[in-house]
Amino acid sequence: MTDFTGKFFWYELMTSDPDAALAFYGDVVGWTAQPFGEEGAGDPYHVLSGSSGPMGGVMAIPAEAEQCGMSPWWGGYVGSGDVDADAARLSAAGGKVMRDAEDIPGVGRFAVMADPGGAVFMLLKGSSNEEMQGAPPMALGHVGWHELYAGDFDRDLAFYTGQLGWTTGEAMDMGPMGSYQLVSQTGGGAFQDMTGGIMPKPEQVPVPLWLFYFVVGDIDAAVDRVQAGGGTVLQGPVEVPGGAWIIQATDPQGAMFALVGSRGVAA
Known part of the structure; x- marks a missing residue:
């Protein structure tokens, strides 16, 4: 378990x-x-x-x-x-x-x-003694990445690492947008151990929040499904380190979410 x-x-x-x-x-x-x-x-x-x-x-x-x-x-x-x-x-x-x-x-x-x-x-x-099994990395329909748009980058990073035991990996320089700090909830500092990132909240995001990336197959087919279903793609598809592709979007009711997938694979 x-x-x-x-x-x-x-x-x-x-x-x-x-x-x-x-x-x-x-x-x-x-x-x-x-x-x-x-x-x-x-x-x-x-x-x-x-x-x-x-x-x-x-x-x-x-x-x-x-x-x-x-x-x-x-x-x-x-x-x-x-x-x-x-x-x-x-x-x-x-x-x-x-x-x-x-x-x-x-x-x-x-x-x-x-x-x-x-x-x-x-x-x-x-309340149950039975624990859930963790999904394998990048399992379809599960969360493949966790991203915090931090309201207070330094304090938030110290909070999650100091209080929840998360570890840090590479910090990526995003220029005027600040630093993108890779973090792991599972321990280890190698890239394959990373489960998310923390960055300063962009100006266009109204409030600090956690954004969750749901895993899909082909990212372009997923974009078509988002738009056909009445959702709005805010950014992407954008390629990220490791070869995956991501989008950020809102659903028809206005909730923000994100998708991560590949290109040229079965949808």
């Missing part, structure tokens, strides 16, 4: 139109979706699965969050051995508790956090 403590392992879309989002991402990424929980218990939660099993979920934006102005958004859950203790520890290190720890019946205990620069993520300790 995979130990997800200190690592992103579950990804969740809160959206204004779950049915439309399920159809869009099912076509673009190839996810299958299954409802979770008791039938008739309010808005359904749908579990998404890629080629190696469950990886995330889709739900309607909660009414109280919608009243506070929440827009459609992809969030990530970091594994925790003790949500209450970790929330207190991360808060003392410069983070902020956005929602106090509470239980989700049949799922586990979670808290909503923000890093020093303001990017939001969640902590989660599952």
Whole structure:
């Protein structure tokens, strides 16, 4: 079993139109979706699965969050051995508790956090002793890269490496945009160990956030599916080190996401 403590392992879309989002991402990424929980218990939660099993979920934006102005958004859950203790520890290190720890019946205990620069993520300790298996690198339909548009680059980098145990790799000079720091959630400093990057938030991005890159086959075919489904490609396709190609996009409801794939392969 995979130990997800200190690592992103579950990804969740809160959206204004779950049915439309399920159809869009099912076509673009190839996810299958299954409802979770008791039938008739309010808005359904749908579990998404890629080629190696469950990886995330889709739900309607909660009414109280919608009243506070929440827009459609992809969030990530970091594994925790003790949500209450970790929330207190991360808060003392410069983070902020956005929602106090509470239980989700049949799922586990979670808290909503923000890093020093303001990017939001969640902590989660599952209620079951059975742990998920980690997907192989670049498994179709899973997250192949994690990218932080940091509100406070130096403090955020120190926060994730110091508090979650992440390691750093090469830092790439992006000129006026600052430094792109490769990071690993799994240890090691070689390029193949890297699982994401941290960079200063670009001016065109409205708030600090985590952006998740979902793995597809052919990137050009995926671009066609995004556009045909009513999404908007913001940037790309762009080739990145290692030979992969990426895009950043928004779905029809406005949530930002990203894709990583290849060229000249089966879609």
